[in-house]
Amino acid sequence: MMTVALVFAIACFSVGLLVTLWRLVKGPDPADRILALDTMVINVIALILLYCMWLGRPVYFEAALLLAMVGFVSTVAYCRFILRGDIIE
Amino acid sequence: MLxxxxxxxxLSVTLVLIWFALVNKVTLGHLLLGGFLAIVVPIVTAPYWPGRPRVGRPLKLFGYVLIVLWDIVLANIDVAKIILFRKNEDIRSHWVVVPLELTSPEAITLLAGTITMTPGTISTMLSADAGCILVHTLHTDDPDAVRDTIKSRYEARLKEVFA
Amino acid sequence: MDLIVEIIVSLCLVGGGVFGLVGSVGLVKLRGCIQRLHAPTKAATLGVGGVLIASSIHFTYLTGTLSFHQVLIALFILLTAPITANFIAKVYIQANHDRETLPDTTGAHGWAIYDKPPVQ
Known part of the structure; x- marks a missing residue:
C-alpha cells in the first residue's frame, strides 16, 4: 500500500514540475518566472525526499536541506536584481 | 563581560540547536563545536543586528504558533477548493489596506508572515512609515471582514506577545 | 511493517502529493501574476509538509531514532515561503502598478516602494 502511495506522490510532484516548467517558459512577467522557479525548487525538494523513501535510506536528506537553502537565496537574489538592479549594495 | x-x-541557543539538528546526533564534541560557533557567529555579525527583539510573553508566542499552524492547514484546503472548483471569472480578488497598531519590526515581520501563510491573503508591502500593510486577497466578497479578522485574530494576539 | 503506521504514512503521502499538484496547477490556471502567487506559497508548502511528515514517520519507524533533518527542512520552508512571496509581490507591483492603481495608505506616508521612510 505504501508503495502505491509513494508512486502516486512521485507522479503528482513530477506532473507539478512539468506544469511549472510550462509557466516558466510562457510566463509574461519576470515575477511569474521567478515564482515558477521557486515552485520548481519546492517540487524538487519533495521529489528528493520521496526518492529517499523509495530507496529506504536517508542518504539524500542533506541534498534536500541544501536545496532548500540555496533555492531561497537564489529567489531573493533574482528579486533584488530586478527590483534594484543590484544584489548586494 | 558576559x-x-x-x-x-x-541567537546563540538557536545556533547550538540548529547545529545539533544538522549533524543529527548529540555528543560532547558537537556541543563544543556548536558552542564555539554560537559564540563566534553572534560576535562577528553583531554590527548587522539592530537590537534584541523583546518578547514579553514567550508562552503566548507558543500558543500563537499553534493557532497559525492550524490556520495554515485550513487555508490550504480553502485555496485548493478555490483553485480546483471555481471558474476564473468567479474569483474576485481585492486589495485590502490593514492599518497597524504594532510598532516593533519583529512583530510586524511576524504579522506579515502570518498573513501570507493564512487563508487566501498575501501581504505585499508596508507603507513608508510602517503604519499600514497592503494585503491582497485571492477571493472574498467582503474585504472589510478580512481586515477585521486579521486585526482581531492575529494582531491582537501579537500585541499581547510583544507587550 | 505495522499496518497502522503504513496507513498513516500513505495518507500523508497522498495528501502531500495532492496539495503539491494543486499548487502547481494553480500556477497555470489562475489569471494574473498576483493571483498565481497565492497557489504555490500555500499549497506547495503543505504538499512538502505532508511528504516531510510521512518521511519522518517512515524513517523513525525503520531506524528507531528520530531524524532532525526533516524538522529542519520543514522549519526552513515555513520560514522562507512568506519572504519569497513578499519579494515576488514587490517585483510584480513595481512592474505593473503605480501610485494611482493601488489603494491609498491610511497614514500620511505613501507605500514603501514609492516613498522614502521618514527620518527619525
Missing amino acids: RRLFPHPL
Missing part, C-alpha cells in the same frame, strides 16, 4: 561574550543569547 554581555560582550553573548550579544544575542537567543
Whole structure:
C-alpha cells in the first residue's frame, strides 16, 4: 500500500514540475518566472525526499536541506536584481 | 563581560540547536563545536543586528504558533477548493489596506508572515512609515471582514506577545 | 511493517502529493501574476509538509531514532515561503502598478516602494 502511495506522490510532484516548467517558459512577467522557479525548487525538494523513501535510506536528506537553502537565496537574489538592479549594495 | 561574550543569547541557543539538528546526533564534541560557533557567529555579525527583539510573553508566542499552524492547514484546503472548483471569472480578488497598531519590526515581520501563510491573503508591502500593510486577497466578497479578522485574530494576539 | 503506521504514512503521502499538484496547477490556471502567487506559497508548502511528515514517520519507524533533518527542512520552508512571496509581490507591483492603481495608505506616508521612510 505504501508503495502505491509513494508512486502516486512521485507522479503528482513530477506532473507539478512539468506544469511549472510550462509557466516558466510562457510566463509574461519576470515575477511569474521567478515564482515558477521557486515552485520548481519546492517540487524538487519533495521529489528528493520521496526518492529517499523509495530507496529506504536517508542518504539524500542533506541534498534536500541544501536545496532548500540555496533555492531561497537564489529567489531573493533574482528579486533584488530586478527590483534594484543590484544584489548586494 | 558576559554581555560582550553573548550579544544575542537567543541567537546563540538557536545556533547550538540548529547545529545539533544538522549533524543529527548529540555528543560532547558537537556541543563544543556548536558552542564555539554560537559564540563566534553572534560576535562577528553583531554590527548587522539592530537590537534584541523583546518578547514579553514567550508562552503566548507558543500558543500563537499553534493557532497559525492550524490556520495554515485550513487555508490550504480553502485555496485548493478555490483553485480546483471555481471558474476564473468567479474569483474576485481585492486589495485590502490593514492599518497597524504594532510598532516593533519583529512583530510586524511576524504579522506579515502570518498573513501570507493564512487563508487566501498575501501581504505585499508596508507603507513608508510602517503604519499600514497592503494585503491582497485571492477571493472574498467582503474585504472589510478580512481586515477585521486579521486585526482581531492575529494582531491582537501579537500585541499581547510583544507587550 | 505495522499496518497502522503504513496507513498513516500513505495518507500523508497522498495528501502531500495532492496539495503539491494543486499548487502547481494553480500556477497555470489562475489569471494574473498576483493571483498565481497565492497557489504555490500555500499549497506547495503543505504538499512538502505532508511528504516531510510521512518521511519522518517512515524513517523513525525503520531506524528507531528520530531524524532532525526533516524538522529542519520543514522549519526552513515555513520560514522562507512568506519572504519569497513578499519579494515576488514587490517585483510584480513595481512592474505593473503605480501610485494611482493601488489603494491609498491610511497614514500620511505613501507605500514603501514609492516613498522614502521618514527620518527619525
